[in-house]
Amino acid sequence: MRPSCAWLALGLLLQLNLHLDLGQAANILGVFPYRIPSPFQMVRPLMRALVERGHKVTMVTPAGYPDDIDGVRHIRVAMLNQLMQTLMDNDQFVDALGDKWKEGVLASTIFYNVSHAILSDTGVQLMMRDRSERFDMIMVEASHLDALYGLAEFYNATLLGISCMHMSWHIDYLAGNLAPSVYEPVSPIGFALDHSLLSRAFNWVYITEEKLLERLVYRPAQVRLLKKFFGYPAEKLDELRSRFSVILVNTHFSMGRVRANVPNIIEVAGMHLSETPEPCGAELQNYLDEAEHGVIYFSMGQDILMKYLPENMQKQLLLAFSQLKQRVIWKTELSVLPNKSENIFLMDKVPQRMVLVHPNLRLFISHGGLQSVMEAIDNGVPMLGMPLFFDQFNNMHRVQLAGMAKVLDPNELSADTLIETITELLENPTYAETAKQMAESFRDRPMSPLETAIWWTEYALRNRDTSHMRLDVEEIPLMRYYRLDSLLTVGVRFAFVFGSLIFLGWRLYKKNRNRNRRLRERQMVFSQIQLRLRDYETAF
Missing domain, CATH: 1.20.5 (Single alpha-helices involved in coiled-coils or other helix-helix interfaces)
Incomplete structure (x- = not known):
């Protein structure tokens, strides 16, 4: 009987464990309207890991971004693709650049159209009308797509934010991290990067303008959508904005920006590094292995085509690279460059992580995209930045201040300046040493970035009320x-x-x-007495 009892106990234990695992599984809805590949590098490994842990994941994304993930139900919103194409073809987009209020109005229109496209999509509407559908968690990009927060109320679900870009005061606000700051703008274009008193005053005005835009332009448009699709009053939006349980941000203090966070702002920079990198081909591997004087890697990212760069910039780059003794890997969609020297190797698709990890790589010349900066830090590679727009300026500024990079203005690029800067980065050992130190700090964590993200995601599922992790301004007198x-x-x-x-x-x-x-009065009296005495003496 004892063996039978033992087997029965083991069977009950296994059955209990099965029920426990099923009980921990959750239905998760992720809404990610990105129309460029790089943000999905952060989202994709997290979705895969959640599926592997038994969670049921549904993703609302544009058509074709990202590729289908095994175990994930995809709802594709084709209208998001059309909106991006319409935006790029619109002359208003170019006219608005450089004017904060015009940019704000245009951005508000974009956010409105994106939220409307998602909530009005046939697949999303069918999902919302299906009474059998339920979700325990809604994942959204922590941006100005406020109407999408209504899904958390609609499904009575936990609201979790993801920030694939840089930190901003807006993300701080959603997380309840209401520390006064003039260092975290939403749009860093035109934002002063130095710390002088005048620049701080200018930045305070800059961020105040952004907050006015958010309150007067962005939010009213999203409120209209909240009323239209959910029937919620305007007051509900303030409540929804305060319901973010956790926000996963694509940054880390080792990247050159130490900041004060409340506990529910979780730094998970490097999640995409958990994926297996694409290997080098035989030709590229030989090119790297046989580089006697080392290799320089030049890439402007996945979204910037070389043919759209100014012709003078391409000419100066080509002229400078041809004078170097190092080999140069140039990521470009162009198969031929006029007057290309023998030390330049052209590639359309470069396995960037494998190139950066190679021991012969000496320098990474980049536009300063967040993922590229992260990969350079992870591998301890000095950088030369040539930022073009949005967060690239801030990303490169941080690593320049840290001491592992230098930054050049691509609009004022010359071959002589480029050669001089490259020589400084290669021959001054300080840059390489600092890069190695930053790599050690970036990697030295109690858990990997992906493990951290998974733990906090499931923490938010276990703890619906995370108000104890937030700073509420109502609790702190002005x-x-x-x-x-x-x-x-x-x-x-x-x-x-x-x-x-x-x-x-x-x-x-x-x-x-x-x-x-009184002295003048005495003098006047004395003068009058003297005058009378003279008159009296004259009379007698």
Whole structure:
């Protein structure tokens, strides 16, 4: 009987474990409207890992982005693809660049159209009308697509944010991280990067304008969609914006920006590094292995085609590279470059991570995309940045301040400047040493970025109420939040001393003025007496 009892106990234990695993599985809906490949490098490994852990994942994405993930139900919104093409063909897009308010109005239109395209999509509508559908968690990009937050209320689900781009005051606000800051704009174009008092004042005005745009332009448009598709009042949006449980952000303090976060802002930079990199082909591998003087890798990312770069910039790059003794791998869709030297190797699709990890690689010349910067840091490779737009300026500025990179303006590029800068980066060992130190710091974590993201995602599933991880401004009086009480005390003391000095000065002035007045009166009386005495002597 004992063996039978043992087998029965083991069977019950296995059955109990099965039920426990099923109980931990969750239905997760991810809404990711990106129309470029790079953000999905962060999202894709997380979705795969959640499926492997038994969760049921549904993704709402554009057609073709990303490729189908095994075990994930995909709802493709073709209208998102059409919106991007329409935007690129619109002259208004070019006209708005450089004008914050025009950019804001255009961005509001884009956010409105994206939210409307998703919520009005046939597949999404069928999902919402299906009474058997339920979701335990809604994952959304923590951007200005506020109407999509209504899905969390609709399904009574946990709301989790993902930020594939840089941090901003807006993400801080959604996370309840309401620390006053002038360092985290939504759009870094035109944002001062130095820390002078004048620049801080300018940046405060800059971010104040962004907050006005958010409140006066972005939010009202999203409120209209919230009412149209969910029937919720405008007040519901404020509540939804405060319901973010956790926000996974694609950054890490080792990348050159140490910041104060509340506990529900989770730094998970490097999640895409958990995926197996694409191997080098035989020709590229030999080119790297046989490089006697090392290799320089030049890439402007996946989304910037070389043919659209200014012709003078291409000419200066070609002229500079041809004078180097190092071999150069040039990522370009062009199969032929005029006057190309023998040390330049052209490739359309480069296995970037395998190139960066090769021991002969000496320098990475890049536009400064977040994933590229991350991969350079992970492999300890010095960088030369030539940023063109959006977060690239800030990304390169951070690693330049850290000491592993230099930055050039691509609009004012010359072959001589390029050669001089490359020589400095290659021959000065400080850049390589700093890059290696940053790589060690970037990798030295208690858990991998993907494991961290999974743990906190499941933490949010286990704990629906995460208000204990947020800072709510209502809980902190304005006087205390901005330390106005101490400023008021100092101000009162200063005012008392300053007022006392003014009062004493005024009293001394009045006393001196009265004394002078009395002296003048005495002199006038004395003069009149003398005049009368003369008149009297003349009369007699």
